[in-house]
Amino acid sequence: MDVTTEDLPPLTVAVRTLCEFTAKAGDLDVRFTPAPTAIEGIEGHAVVASRRGAGYQKEIPLSGRHGELLVRGRADGFDADKGRLEEVKTHRGAGALARQPANHRALHWAQAMVYGWLLCERDGLERLELALVYYDIGSRQETVFTQTLDAEALRQHFVQRCEAYIAWAQLEHAHRRARDAALAVLRFPHSDFRTGQRPLAEAVFKVARAGRPLMAQAPTGIGKTIGTVFPLLRALPGQQIDRVFFLTAKTSGRALALDAVATLRRAEPDLPLRALELVAREKACEHPDKACHGESCPLAEGFYDRLPAAREAALTVPVWHREGVRAVAAAHGVCPYYLGQELARWADLVIGDYNHFFDLSAMLHALTQINGWRVALLLDEAHNLVDRARLMHTGELDQLSVRGLRHTVPKALQKPLDKLNRVWKALNASESNDGEDNAYRVLPALPDELMTAIQQAATAVIDHLVDHPTTVDAALQGFLFDALHLTKLAESFGPHSLCDLTPSRDGRTSVLCLRNVVPAPFLGPRWAVAHTATLFSATLQPPAFHRELLGLPEQTAWIDVDSPFERAQLDIHIARDISTRWQHRDASVAPITALIAAQYAERPGNYLAFFSSFDYLDRVAVAFEAAHPDVPVWKQSRRMSEPEQTAFLARFAAGGRGVGFAVLGGAFAEGIDLPGDRLIGAFIATLGLPQVNPVNEQIRRRLDTLVSRDTGSGFDCAYLFPGVQKVVQAAGRVIRTPQDRGVVHLIDDRFAGAQVQGLMPRWWGLGQRSAEGE
Numbered sequence: 001m002d003v004t005t006e007d008l009p010p011l012t013v014a015v016r017t018l019c020e021f022t023a024k025a026g027d028l029d030v031r032f033t034p035a036p037t038a039i040e041g042i043e044g045h046a047v048v049a050s051r052r053g054a055g056y057q058k059e060i061p062l063s064g065r066h067g068e069l070l071v072r073g074r075a076d077g078f079d080a081d082k083g084r085l086e087e088v089k090t091h092r093g094a095g096a097l098a099r100q101p102a103n104h105r106a107l108h109w110a111q112a113m114v115y116g117w118l119l120c121e122r123d124g125l126e127r128l129e130l131a132l133v134y135y136d137i138g139s140r141q142e143t144v145f146t147q148t149l150d151a152e153a154l155r156q157h158f159v160q161r162c163e164a165y166i167a168w169a170q171l172e173h174a175h176r177r178a179r180d181a182a183l184a185v186l187r188f189p190h191s192d193f194r195t196g197q198r199p200l201a202e203a204v205f206k207v208a209r210a211g212r213p214l215m216a217q218a219p220t221g222i223g224k225t226i227g228t229v230f231p232l233l234r235a236l237p238g239q240q241i242d243r244v245f246f247l248t249a250k251t252s253g254r255a256l257a258l259d260a261v262a263t264l265r266r267a268e269p270d271l272p273l274r275a276l277e278l279v280a281r282e283k284a285c286e287h288p289d290k291a292c293h294g295e296s297c298p299l300a301e302g303f304y305d306r307l308p309a310a311r312e313a314a315l316t317v318p319v320w321h322r323e324g325v326r327a328v329a330a331a332h333g334v335c336p337y338y339l340g341q342e343l344a345r346w347a348d349l350v351i352g353d354y355n356h357f358f359d360l361s362a363m364l365h366a367l368t369q370i371n372g373w374r375v376a377l378l379l380d381e382a383h384n385l386v387d388r389a390r391l392m393h394t395g396e397l398d399q400l401s402v403r404g405l406r407h408t409v410p411k412a413l414q415k416p417l418d419k420l421n422r423v424w425k426a427l428n429a430s431e432s433n434d435g436e437d438n439a440y441r442v443l444p445a446l447p448d449e450l451m452t453a454i455q456q457a458a459t460a461v462i463d464h465l466v467d468h469p470t471t472v473d474a475a476l477q478g479f480l481f482d483a484l485h486l487t488k489l490a491e492s493f494g495p496h497s498l499c500d501l502t503p504s505r506d507g508r509t510s511v512l513c514l515r516n517v518v519p520a521p522f523l524g525p526r527w528a529v530a531h532t533a534t535l536f537s538a539t540l541q542p543p544a545f546h547r548e549l550l551g552l553p554e555q556t557a558w559i560d561v562d563s564p565f566e567r568a569q570l571d572i573h574i575a576r577d578i579s580t581r582w583q584h585r586d587a588s589v590a591p592i593t594a595l596i597a598a599q600y601a602e603r604p605g606n607y608l609a610f611f612s613s614f615d616y617l618d619r620v621a622v623a624f625e626a627a628h629p630d631v632p633v634w635k636q637s638r639r640m641s642e643p644e645q646t647a648f649l650a651r652f653a654a655g656g657r658g659v660g661f662a663v664l665g666g667a668f669a670e671g672i673d674l675p676g677d678r679l680i681g682a683f684i685a686t687l688g689l690p691q692v693n694p695v696n697e698q699i700r701r702r703l704d705t706l707v708s709r710d711t712g713s714g715f716d717c718a719y720l721f722p723g724v725q726k727v728v729q730a731a732g733r734v735i736r737t738p739q740d741r742g743v744v745h746l747i748d749d750r751f752a753g754a755q756v757q758g759l760m761p762r763w764w765g766l767g768q769r770s771a772e773g774e
Contacts, residue, residue: 011169014371015062015073015114017345022164023110026103027294028303028338040488044090044135045076048142055081062118066162069169075115076133084129084146085119087112090137092462097134097143099466103304108132109147114161117154126151138459171315172346178272179348180237188230189267195564195738196222200536201231203559208235208376208532213552215382215543216536218561219761220732224536225256226263228378232534233264233273233349235376241531242373245364246351249384252671256380257351258321265318276320276343278352284322284337292335299335307342310334314343345371354385358526359392360488365526374531381671382535383725386549389519393497395486397454397479399424399509405479413464413476416457423453428501428510440694443499450512451490458483489514495706496521498698515695517702520551527552538732539725541759544711563763570735571743572764580686580748585616592685592747593623596659599743600631605680606652610664610730612686614638620685621661632658636668652678664688670729675736681743682734687750688723724759 013021049058056079063072076088089108091097112130120128127150134143193201200218207214208231218224232244246257254277261275282288287297294301310332317324320343329336341363344350350364357364357377368375379385399421406417427447461480493499496518501510516522527533540546543558578591596609611617617635625633634651637644645667651660652674662668664686690696696718704714712721727746734742750756757766 010070011068011166011173012070012072013165013169015071015111015118016370018071018161018165019107019110019114021168022161023107024103024304024307025106026302026304027101028297028300028335029101029103029293040137041090044137045088047140048086048088048133048135049077051142052077052079053081055079060119062115062122064118064121064158066159067166069162069166071114071118071158071162073115073118075119078119082129083125083127084131085112085116086131086133087115088133088135090135092136092138092459105132110157110161113149113154113157116149117151117158120151120154128154138455138462175272175274182268182270182272183233184237186230186234186264186271187267189226189263193227194222196561197227199559200224200227200561203557204228204534205231205235207534207557208232208239208241211239211531213527213530213533213556214535214559215540215546215552215556216534216559216561217540217543218536218538218559219563219565219763220538221736221738222561222564224538225380226260228534228536229257229260229349230264232376232378232532236348239376239531240374241376242371243347243368243375244349244378245357245375246349246378246380247354247357248351248380249354249388250381250671253380254351257349258319261319261349273349274315274320274343274347275349275351276340276347277322277325278340278344278350278356279322279337280353281337284326284335284340286329286336297335299329299333303334303338306332306334307339310339311342311346314339320347354379354388355392358385358389358523360485360522365529368529375529377530377533379533379535381537382546383537383539383729385535386519386546387722389523389550390516393489393516393519393522394514395482395489396511396513396515397482397486398504398511399428400504400506400511401475402457402479403509405475408473409476410464413457413460416453416460420450420453420457423450424510424512440502441500442698443501446490446493446499446514447512451487454483455487458487486512486514489516492521494521495702498702500695500698502695515699517699518549518706520549522551524551524553538761539728541724541728542712542721544708545717545721548707548711549717560762563761564738565735565740565763567763567765569738569741570764572766573743573745574751575745575747576749576752578747578749580612580616582692585619588685588747589620589623592620592683593627595745595747596620596624596683597628597631599681599683599745600628600659603680603743604657605677606656606674607659607681607683608668608679608730608733609659609661609683610669610685611661612664612688614663616685617661617663624659634658634660636660636662636666640667649674654678664730665726668733669726670732672733673736674733675740679733679742681745682731683745683747684727684730685747686727687748687756688726689719690722692719720755721759724756728759728761 049056056077058077060075060078062075063070075085077086087108109132112132116128116130119125127148129146129148132145196218200216200222203214203216229246235241236244248254248257258275258277261273265271286299290297292300310328313332314320314328317328325340325343326336329339344363345367352364356362367373402417403421406414406421409417427450458480461476493514496516498515498517500513500515502513504511547556575595578588580588600607609620611620621633621635634648636648640648648660648668649672651658654677664684665688700714700718703717707714707717711717731744734740734744760766
């Protein structure tokens with residue numbers, strides 16, 4: 001559907017955005033932290049409203065115009081009897097307000113005054129009392145500041161804010177018109193679609209038009225990234241979608257998205273599309289030895305005074321990738337990380353990590369709600385989302401680390417930490433199994449007394465950090481963030497998670513963990529916020545497993561895209577006479593070594609051999625090198641740096657020969673591209689099942705009670721499905737283009753089973769091959 005200028009919304013801005021754009025000045029200062037999460041903020045607002053009288057109005061929708069600019073938002077509360085409009089802010093720490101930066105308070109007053117004028121205009125009020133209500137979520141105490149202003153003063157303030165913003169709003173409106181006009185006629189950047197690419201693109205476009213989610217299983221090599229980015233951008237004008245969030249689990253996924261944008265720009269050099277790459281703070285920070293405030297970091301000093309020029313300069317940069325944002329930031333003397341955070345408000349396509357939308361305090365999710373955006377999601381390599389979402393909604397605290405703090409913290413903090421340790425010690429004793437103090441155990445319920453002690457200790461640390469804002473104690477801050485995350489998860493604890501105790505390194509203390517098993521209750525509300533979402537991967541089998549654990553709605557569509565590859569391109573052999581089960585590992589080393597050697601002798605070239613652990617990898621690699629010293633060998637090691645990973649991959653040169661040994665599920669088992677003869681074969685010496693240990697067994701048992709029978713058993717969901725996904729991903733490194741030819745050896749008798757083969761790609765044709773062919 002074509003979109004005309006009349007279809008576009010007027011110049012519209014949220015009150016918060018208007019004030020943040022026009023009223024922020026001075027230094028960047030994040031010392032007034034740790035800030036409450038978005039959920040805590042909502043809960044704090046509800047508590048304040050519950051304390052007011054029966055006539056108190058909350059969440060009041062207000063709007064007003066200045067010229068062509070429409071300003072709208074929701075005021076927190078209005079007490080008609082008192083004639084008082086309230087702007088509620090949540091914070092942590094009793095002494096925080098005394099040290100609140102002046103520019104923070106000025107911003108809050110600006111928001112209150114804008115809402116004040118909108119209310120005066122709506123109700124014909126001549127005067128109004130405004131109140132800033134600061135609610136401490138820890139102590140549950142309120143601090144209130146008030147001032148009374150007449151309507152004319154509020155009107156003048158409103159006009160001043162609008163005049164300061166309207167030029168930018170006109171620029172944004174013009175950009176949106178140009179963007180939508182260009183996207184409405186955007187052409188595919190290649191001469192034709194690859195096999196499988198067209199049905200994928202059509203499915204993405206259709207669900208965007210229908211406002212539904214889509215799970216797309218599409219084989220490696222068809223160009224999934226451009227095959228999803230292009231149709232979704234094409235759908236933006238017709239659906240009046242404001243933003244696209246391309247979310248991925250790994251840096252390589254961000255690079256593919258940026259490559260897709262570059263491809264579109266090569267075909268359409270003047271394409272008015274703003275694409276932003278979000279990076280982690282530690283990777284963007286120019287002064288990691290300094291704190292984020294003007295008294296410490298030169299890039300924080302006067303940040304908001306220099307931000308407008310930096311923001312305007314960014315508009316001249318075609319793509320806001322990491323280096324591009326850094327260059328703009330350097331030219332204007334501002335922090336590149338926080339410049340990137342600012343540009344997220346103005347980007348059309350934001351490329352970032354899953355956590356930018358799905359974490360408890362995710363920035364992109366918060367911006368979506370604040371601004372009322374209509375957003376579309378693209379999730380790259382979506383088979384990773386189950387594990388990543390579990391980690392986002394899992395929290396733990398190590399008693400051993402807490403005990404270590406006792407010797408380094410100020411005296412005022414020793415008492416709450418001592419109390420925490422005493423309560424913890426008592427819990428360890430009461431929960432011991434048959435005298436085994438170091439046993440793993442699942443608690444039947446949250447340990448309320450321990451959680452209270454953790455919260456009290458965290459509150460004491462907050463008060464201390466607020467009173468000593470220049471203090472830099474990484475261990476203390478680490479404890480605080482872990483404690484706050486844990487206590488926040490405790491508020492939503494339920495059957496979807498486990499509460500367990502694991503022995504610490506010393507064997508006498510323990511680690512308390514709230515361990516998420518099924519992330520659906522956390523992710524479900526996030527899917528509801530998005531207009532459409534496409535989750536794509538080469539391994540989304542079985543779809544019911546992902547749909548149920550991720551909390552996707554019932555109307556989620558599914559497509560299994562045909563492969564562009566032919567069965568003849570890939571020789572698959574199943575080593576039925578070898579078991580890689582843990583108890584058979586020693587016996588498997590020699591036959592695996594012989595198998596690799598025989599394949600290499602038959603067709604010399606570059607191969608990857610995958611194993612379930614570094615220990616297993618080392619044992620086979622040592623045996624192979626000893627038996628075949630003439631064959632080049634290189635090995636993945638634990639905690640490889642990025643340069644070391646690059647060097648490992650560089651060994652797979654065109655025309656090269658040798659065997660690289662790697663861990664299944666690791667950095668080289670997915671997300672790497674070695675086309676042609678850079679890689680001609682793979683050996684996968686394991687079914688990929690997660691290790692059988694007490695934690696995974698508890699997850700299996702919990703899944704048995706939570707997951708529907710149609711999805712699978714607890715064993716299937718905890719072990720089999722994740723394991724086979726790793727196998728398929730690793731095997732997918734071999735055939736990358738329609739011209740590639742290669743071989744995969746699946747080394748374990750269990751690969752011959754019908755259930756396992758049913759989870760493999762259809763184009764492999766395993767169920768149709770004869771035993772002789774295998």
